[in-house]
Amino acid sequence: MATALDPALGGGALMAAVASVVSIGQPAWSVRIARVVLLLAALAVLAWLLVLPLLAIFAEAFRQGYAFYLDAIKQPDTIAAVRLTFTVAAIAVPLNLVFGLAAAWSMTHFEFRGKALLGALIDLPFSISPVVAGMMLILVYGKDGWLGSWLEAHGLQVIFALPGLVLATVLVTLPFVARELIPLMQAQGSEQEEAALTLGASGWQIFFRVTLPRVRWALLYGVLLCNARAMGEFGAVYVVSGHLRGITNTLPLQVDQLYQENFSAAFAAASLLALLTLVTLGIKRVVEWRHGDALNTHL
């Protein structure tokens, strides 16, 4: 495993990095040495805290060879978990997309009593522990919960079923889209919407033709992060799912169960999620480079 890690840390890359720092300007030796020390320290932190765990996932996943890896991810339970994960995300992410747009429209175009409170409520799920979030949902939608008997009477099962998974996912990812949109739309102001209004546009026309095109990159950005979290959520989903293998196990829950039984299979499943993370971060970077100005400036 050590051999798998060493080249990636790349002595050559490191040397080049150090050299490029040293060559900036011609300050005193003490300053230059301080710079190199700081840089190396930061790189060491990143390598130790972030790169190592990432590499470890793939190293463990492939430890028993490609064939084993492919077998592991082709298990029916794992495939069912992947399917469920996509299903949950496919419902929860659009819900949060609409929520984010509605919340941002409301928060940035109007003044009303309780607006500050609304803003705080939108942010709240970020600071609630996912486990607590899941538990709160059980208290409302569970069998003995506030709405439990009503739901049962109508033949609806929320907890330990798909709706519960969606609800838990929506709850923990609620602020993602709104948080991206609100500061941006606040900075952009209402002037263009007002201009469209005086030109005779209806509410939906203003929204689709003026507002949406201007926030589309921030929206994509928010959706991307929301999706990553939705597919990877563990704590909240763990509490409400009941983790029935093949039925209410999402991929992260499947990883957890496999971890108790088959180490390498767990890492094979985990590698799928890690891959999703890397793709997400990649797209996120591209959006930031290409459209960074559309994310946080105003025209």
Added chain:
Amino acid sequence: MTAMARHVLPGFRLSTGYTMLVLSSCVLLPLAALLWTACELGPAGWWAQIGTRRVLASLKLSFGAALLAATIDAVLGLLVAWVLVRYRFAFRRLCDALVDLPFALPTAVAGISLTALYAPNGWLGSRLAPLGIEVAYTRLGVLLAMIFVGLPFVVRTLQPVLESMESDLEEAAYTLGASPGQRFFRVLLPLLLPTLLTGYALALARAIGEYGSVIFISGNRLFRTEITPYLIVQKIDSQYDYRGAAALGAVMLAASLLLLVAMAWLQRWTRRWAVVR
């Protein structure tokens, strides 16, 4: 009456109504249920749930480790943010992108990965064992996982502020004859402090509530490495003790709300300087 806002743009009712509907069903109603259940217990019943040795040990670990982890994150985060903003080096952008990893990596994946690394037979664990350092299945492991999840909060909070300060402030200090040390401690740190504290509070909130990354590496040993979220899950999952879980959840919730208030206050504090900047 005259102070009443007039809504000129359309869609106020629709957007605010939908927002409130989602917030009510997903946040407010569950929140109320939690508080209700916790209140039903009464102070004595609440203490009966909280005051056990197991729970107190977990609270001590959860909050203690989270405070320590956030502090370490503040230091490491400042270092990383500083280097990413101020220095130009090969693979800087890659390093910058990497910072988001703990945000985006599913917590369970991070958890098993850290465990594999630091387990006694793991790549790092086997090297640390001869030195007498045990990470996996100890409190040190809990701390490590919390540091991992909290790091991006500090870096991402600091970065924009560091960038906006760029170097003119420092240059001003430099022309006034300040040494590098003075420039950092007298000029930059005081300016960064509110932002640093905001990042600290965010990392702290995340660390306290963290579940997925911690439970694998902690090993969940009775009285020693059980974190509070783990106990909540235990109460729900195996004991169906929703009241006990709610009592614990109320404590965690109170802590997050306190942090939220502190952050709002910090943000107001930060805004004092926004004008000058």
Added chain:
Amino acid sequence: MGIEIYRLRRQYGAFVALDDVSLTIGDGEFVAVLGPSGSGKTSLLRILAGLDQPDAGSVYRDGQDLLALDARRRGVGLVFQHYALFPHMTVAQNVAFGLRVRPWRLRPKAAVIKAGVEHLLRQVELEGFADRYPSQLSGGQRQRVALARALAIEPRLLLLDEPFGALDAQVRVNLRRWLREFHRSLGITTLFVTHDQDEALEMADRVVVMNRGRIEQIGTPEQIYRQPATPFASRFIARGQSLPGEVRGQHLHVFGHAWRMENFVADDAHEITVHVRPEDIALAPVQSDGVKAQLLNLRHVAGTVRASLRVENREEPLEAEWNERDWARHAATAGDTVDIHLLALTVFATDEEGRIQARSTVHPPHASFPVAVGPWRRVEA
């Protein structure tokens, strides 16, 4: 008939943005609303555009209640101060926006819209720019796109919010002239808001001077310059500077001189304000005949000479303006003490609440009789 604005009032919390504002705008008239920031002029504009509602008052257009129509159906073209062009649309798409968002029954055919946009762009002299994006245009060009976009909906009232506020001085002067001509060719009723006196006086048929939510004066530029109705209008438009003076009986006393005033009844006035304009301060041809003043400094600006004068009983220096030709006849330099004549003084008497009781313009005869106590001492330069 035009637009009739009657007793508008708008309050934000404790701040009164519009206080009992009434105004009639004739068909095809070009009216400027002039006032410092916070005077309520933008509130008035937003209410007319339908972006805000007044607390009280009414607005009628040709007998039709304008306030009952929402902004969308009001048919008012508004040009925003920062243009508010849609950055993701080309110039042509921006201009066509108001036509394209019409309900489909009222929407012109694509070809008609295209022709209309071309015509408008030709009118605002931007023919070749149809496919550019706003970010590729200069400030003056953006301004004209915003104008074309507002005109595309064939508004019956055009509102301009600080139309030149965001432009450089040179572009501003050219665009002013252009807009004046453009308005003449269109004949559309236009109201524009500005804090720049030159802009208002140079362009508008009539100027509405606003201060603290109230209309101070309505009149042609010449009327306001010649006969400012209030001390504010005098200060803001005619650059009136207040002098220490008082009215005793039928005489105005200023700087130890007294001049008779006709038809000025202000026995119970709370306050008397005396204003003099920079161009009404003349150098006395003969020394020891007038008010003593020390020349603090002189600035020569394009044919005029601006001077700061220190006079007794006034802390701030008095600003005077002469043309170069007149100045050349005097041999004074900075630091000299000179004699000045006040050619015209405007006197206002106001009551406790700041309302005007009486107003008069005094033209002191040059060889006036000094009532000073002691003999004037001749000061050698």
